[in-house]
Amino acid sequence: MAYTLPGRQQTSIGLSDYLEHIKATVVAADTDSVLASADALRALSSNPTLLVDHLNRELGNLASWQTDNPYLGPTLLLGRGENFTVRANIWLPPPTGLDTQQEQTLHSYEVPHDHTFSFLTIGHLGPGYQTTIWEYDPHTTTGEDVDLHLLEHTTLPPGKVMYYRASHDIHTQHHPPTRPLRLPQPPPPPTPSPLHRTTLLRHPPPPHHPHHPPPHHPQPSNPVRPRQPPRRPTQRPPP
Template sequence: MAIELRPQNTNVISLEEFIEYAEEHVDMRDEQSLKDAAPMMKALGNNRDFLADKINEELVKLANFQEDNHYGAQVLMLGRCKKFFMRACFWPSAQDKSYKESGPESFFYYLPHDHNFNFLSVGYYGPGYKSEYYEYDHDKVIGMPGEKVDLRYIRTSQLEQGKVMLYRGKKDIHYQIPPESFSISINLMEDSLDLPRINQYRFDLENKRIHSLINRNSGPVLADIAAKVGNDNTRQLLSDLGQRTTCLRTKSAIVKSLATRLPQSQKIDFIESHLTGKNDYFNAQLRHQISELQVRETSLC
């Protein structure tokens, strides 16, 4: 499960001091390095003024409020560096107005999911949300919705004030439950250009299956639009991109999108010509598309 860390230090550091420390000492892809950062994360959490100071700072420049925030109202961005960023996450209870107006899904409550990155979190304010924690092996799944997954329940835990949690990318799954009252956590988040290429999943716990892919990836959407409205040059550029990209979601989307421009009689052969024989997401997507086309052909007979 996500690793519980309970450093007992009572010292206080500033946000700037923590960011400087993380830049110099933390490797976001190394589990031990993140564990070693727990006392510093706790020291930041011990600072009961820095978050109010940061909010005040943002309110002064209201016209440019949170320009680098791509998450929305639940998140306050605290700082960004080359390999990581810092954020505060707000967790309303079921009695809070924002929860009642937006619903639990807006805050990822009751939506079991993994992460495709590592992050460190400290409970900063309130009782903290609860999570049911599970584990799985990301490398043993292809990534298709509906795919069976070996999910293992580990335990239920709460991110109370002062507790530090290490969430391990591609391993830990959590099913978040609203806190009893409004809560805040502070996160040290891995940031990498590789992240859109690594699938992140929502899970169906009851049936132990992948429910859907939830990480943002603009490649498939762009491929679909380009194939629909582009010209011959666009389609050649798409084909070239499909050869270069290492993102299997984008790669499969390009092949499927290019196939839509062909006569019906050529689509299956075109897709089959791109199969590589590997048991991966790219080939699974193409095989699924071929099956759909075959069913469609049968229904037209």
């Protein structure tokens, strides 16, 4: 299932130090290696001038501004290596000036989907979007009928690190009350992969809107709490 990774506040590091740390210590195909880099991501996100510094540097040359950014919507490419990409996603609350259908498509709001790559993500600024998470077994699914196991309804506030598994975890993103920003660090591929959208859900919970009481979510017969990975020594980020 999707992991929530506990940790303590880290001394902040800069983007270049973080990129070098990932290049030197993380094997993207090794889940334990990716999980061990959570503290480094937390240290990066605790840098209060991270985005200001990056934007000032990038805007120094408008001709090259985000020319290698293949992503749609309010996504800022921060850096990439041979087997990883670091980006900042801004999740906009309604209204955004778009009609409802355009907004839903652009941000994948209220659309259950998985990803074809695993990734770490952290809330950087703002309350974070709300998300409902299920898991499924890709080896037993056929066609569009998918048996889903409800895991949790949660948010991604600043400092919270989560790990989503490729082709296992399905989530639906609900509108945030204000503009949050998160830093996802997905392993390969460095270019976007198509989302697998689930078109048939069995007993999905209704979407939660920030100005209405939280809905009652149907629970499985044996509720499962968010799982945390086994403790293991982690490499400290560079000073």
